[in-house]
Amino acid sequence: MADGPAPIHDIEFTLNGDSVSRTVSSRMLLVHFLRDELGLRGPKIGCDTGHCGACTVNYDGKVIKSCMALAVQADGATIDTVESLAGESGDLDELQESFREHHGLQCGYCTSGVLMSAKFLLDRNPNPSAEEIREAIHGNLCRCTGYVNIVKAISAVAHGDSGLALIERLNREHATEVDA
Amino acid sequence: MLLAPVEYYRPDTIDEALEALQTDGARPLAGGQSLISILKLRATTVDLLVDISRLDDLRSISVADDGSVTIGAGVTYDEMAMSPDLHHAYPGLSTIAAHTVDAQVRNRGTFGGNLCHNDPINNFPPFVVAVDAVMHATGANGSRDIPAGEFFTGYFTNALTDDELLTSVTLPPLNGRSIGYQEIEIGEAAARAVAIVAMSNGSIESASVALGCLPIPVRRPAVESALAGADSTPEAVAEATAAAGDGIEPVSDADASADYRRAMAPVVAKRAVLEAIQGGHHG
Numbered sequence: 001m002a003d004g005p006a007p008i009h010d011i012e013f014t015l016n017g018d019s020v021s022r023t024v025s026s027r028m029l030l031v032h033f034l035r036d037e038l039g040l041r042g043p044k045i046g047c048d049t050g051h052c053g054a055c056t057v058n059y060d061g062k063v064i065k066s067c068m069a070l071a072v073q074a075d076g077a078t079i080d081t082v083e084s085l086a087g088e089s090g091d092l093d094e095l096q097e098s099f100r101e102h103h104g105l106q107c108g109y110c111t112s113g114v115l116m117s118a119k120f121l122l123d124r125n126p127n128p129s130a131e132e133i134r135e136a137i138h139g140n141l142c143r144c145t146g147y148v149n150i151v152k153a154i155s156a157v158a159h160g161d162s163g164l165a166l167i168e169r170l171n172r173e174h175a176t177e178v179d180a
Numbered sequence: 181m182l183l184a185p186v187e188y189y190r191p192d193t194i195d196e197a198l199e200a201l202q203t204d205g206a207r208p209l210a211g212g213q214s215l216i217s218i219l220k221l222r223a224t225t226v227d228l229l230v231d232i233s234r235l236d237d238l239r240s241i242s243v244a245d246d247g248s249v250t251i252g253a254g255v256t257y258d259e260m261a262m263s264p265d266l267h268h269a270y271p272g273l274s275t276i277a278a279h280t281v282d283a284q285v286r287n288r289g290t291f292g293g294n295l296c297h298n299d300p301i302n303n304f305p306p307f308v309v310a311v312d313a314v315m316h317a318t319g320a321n322g323s324r325d326i327p328a329g330e331f332f333t334g335y336f337t338n339a340l341t342d343d344e345l346l347t348s349v350t351l352p353p354l355n356g357r358s359i360g361y362q363e364i365e366i367g368e369a370a371a372r373a374v375a376i377v378a379m380s381n382g383s384i385e386s387a388s389v390a391l392g393c394l395p396i397p398v399r400r401p402a403v404e405s406a407l408a409g410a411d412s413t414p415e416a417v418a419e420a421t422a423a424a425g426d427g428i429e430p431v432s433d434a435d436a437s438a439d440y441r442r443a444m445a446p447v448v449a450k451r452a453v454l455e456a457i458q459g460g461h462h463g
Contacts, residue, residue, distance in 0.1 A: 007187050026188035026229070027181055027218075048182065050217055053284060062258065062287035068216050069288070072188050073231060117283060141280025 009099035015040075016084040024071040031055040033071035034081060042082035046141070053140035056113035057081045058133040063120040065139070083113035085119070095119060095157050102162075104153035106144035114140045118154045127158055130173050182220040190231040194238070194347065198320055200230045201343040208232045208240050208291035208345060210254055214323035238292065238347060243269045247353030250316075253292020253346045259281075260291060271349060272359025272461035276303060292346045298332050298395075300431060301368040305332055306392030307361070309399060313351045335395045343432035360456030362448045367435035369393055371444035373424070377407075377456035384410045384457070389421070389449055393430060393441060400424050403449060412457045417450055424449035 012021045015038065024033055033069035034057070038039050040140045046054035057067040058080040085093045092100065095118055105111045114137055121128055128136065133154045134147065142150060156166050191197040193378035200206055205227030209215055212233070218224050232238060238254030243262045249269045251260065260266055261278035266286060279296075280286055280303060294304045295315070308315070308328040315326040320343055328349075331339050360375035378385040387407040389400045406420035425445030432438040455461055 007185060009188065024416070027183035027186050029182065029220075032181075048220065050213065050285075053282070056284055059287075063284050063290045065284045068213055068284075070188065070212070070229075073190075073212075073233070075190070120283065136283055139284045142207070 004170065009072045009075070011072060013074045013076060014078040016080055026072045028071045029067050030057075030069040030071045030079075031066035031136070033074075034066060034079075035072075040081050040083055044109055044112060045072060046109060051141065053113045053117065053137075054110050056116045056140060058084075058116055058144050063117050073137060080116075082115050085115060093124070095154070098153040098157045101152070102153040102156060102166075104145065104150045105142075110140055110142040110144075114142065114150055118150075118157075121154070122158060128155070130155060130170055131177060133158075181443060182223070184222050184239065186219070186226055187228045188231065189228060192235075192242060194318065194345065196254060197230050197232050197235065197345060198343065199231060200316065201230065201345070203228050206230055207343075209294075211256060211289040212293075212301060213281075213289040214297045227428035232345065233290070238387050241266050247355065248409040249351045250348050251272070251291050251351070252348045253290060253295075255291050257281075257289050257291070257294075261286065270354060270359070272361055273307065273351070275461050276307065276361055278431070287316065291349065295331070295349065296338050296340065296346050298334075298336055298338055300335065300393050303361075303363075303372065303392065306372055306374045306394075306397035307440050308349060308351070308388040309397045309438055310376050310388050310390035311351050311354075312388070314347055316348045317344045318347050318349065323347075329399065332396045339352065358460035360452035360454070361454060361461040362451040363392075363393065364444050365447060369431040370436040371430075371441050371448045373445070373452040375449065375452035375456045377453060379412065379457065383412055384408065384417075384453075386427070387456075389424065391424065391445055391449065392429060394428060400449065402426075414450075414454060417457070418446075421446050421453060422451040 006021055007026050010023050034043050043057055044054035045123050046052035050065055050068045056063050057066045058138050085096055095115055099105055117137050117140050130151050133151050156162050189200050191200055207226045209229040209231045210233050235254055240252050241255055242250050242267045257277040258278045261274055267274040293304045298305055313328040315331045317324055317340055321332055326339050333339055357376050357378045363369045363372040374390045377387045384407050387404055389403050390397055403421050403424050409420040410420050411414045425442040430438045430441035
């Protein structure tokens with residue numbers, strides 16, 4: 001510690017499958033680094049206070065809010081943003097496709113964070129109940145949809161149904177929850 | 181930039197961390213789910229962040245043969261929630277961890293950070309006080325054990341010196357006791373109680389009751405005495421916990437007044453004891 005640590009650090013990490021090396025200021029938030037230095041505009045800044053979840057990314061296999069971590073901490077980490085979901089040709093992945101089909105967004109500002117939380121849930125729990133889906137996106141605020149269509153979109157991917165069958169299944173689940 | 185200029189250092193060992201903490205203005209950074217918010221607001225001055233979040237020595241959960249559990253200070257809420265060992269030894273605690281804030285915070289926030297930060301809304305301070313946990317601290321002058329009841333010293337403060345780290349916390353064996361954990365949320369948690377109850381032949385053999393949402397979480401010895409030997413009926417528990425709010429000094433803020441919080445103390449205490457009697461906290 002004789003020279004003291006530097007306020008600027010070289011970091012190297014894996015971002016959406018590619019290796020990235022950069023020099024960052026130790027006071028820079030991860031979300032600002034991703035958006036302003038690396039040009040990834042998927043993670044959004046909704047609140048600056050760690051509440052809204054619009055900046056959610058996957059960090060070493062688990063979702064975190066990228067406004068609640070420092071860029072310098074990413075050294076050695078593996079980070080995936082919403083940009084990792086679609087294929088190289090721009091084809092939506094099944095979760096994104098389901099959000100489109102079930103109208104799981106309106107303004108879309110929360111969507112990149114919600115998608116990352118939903119993917120984390122389905123990676124861990126391929127058959128979540130509607131209640132488990134709601135718990136999984138507890139840290140993602142949406143002010144447009146009332147969450148109903150978000151839950152529908154995630155549930156449809158998990159259970160492989162759509163249309164009337166999906167609605168009837170969710171209604172049955174809801175009735176069971178209310179009884180319990 | 182939201183944050184004021186700050187230096188950053190990520191040590192590879194606890195000894196390196198302790199050496200760095202000798203620096204004036206140094207502060208440990210664990211999960212950062214409270215500290216980074218404070219730094220964004222520039223509500224405190226930190227010159228050097230010592231990132232302890234990846235120190236393996238802080239990150240294990242171990243259960244001893246006698247059923248006591250030692251949880252590393254750097255274990256995240258999610259790791260607590262997902263640990264089969266913790267679920268087996270302290271089922272109520274793993275349930276509490278599983279419902280702390282949200283998935284993103286659980287993946288990053290740490291048990292030790294929650295305790296050291298001692299925000300009155302934090303959930304683990306009253307828990308470790310209720311179970312008589314032992315806090316293990318280490319510093320340049322050696323290691324020491326601090327009883328949980330002496331660890332919290334006021335709003336956002338604890339008994340550690342600036343160059344000490346909380347390394348782990350040992351929870352004594354539950355030995356068949358059940359955990360009750362009840363809170364009332366208005367915005368943030370407004371009142372919270374933790375009860376650890378041993379039953380014998382259908383009545384209460386012994387109980388410990390702690391209240392949170394206070395600058396210093398407190399045990400309620402008069403309530404505990406009244407509960408010892410009491411019937412397990414809702415009426416008996418209500419009577420024994422009626423004075424749970426006596427003498428406490430909660431804060432008045434935008435979420436709830438001090439009077440309201442005081443009035444809710446017996447409510448959450450009663451609910452927590454009844455929950456423990458009925459088998460314990462399951463979320």
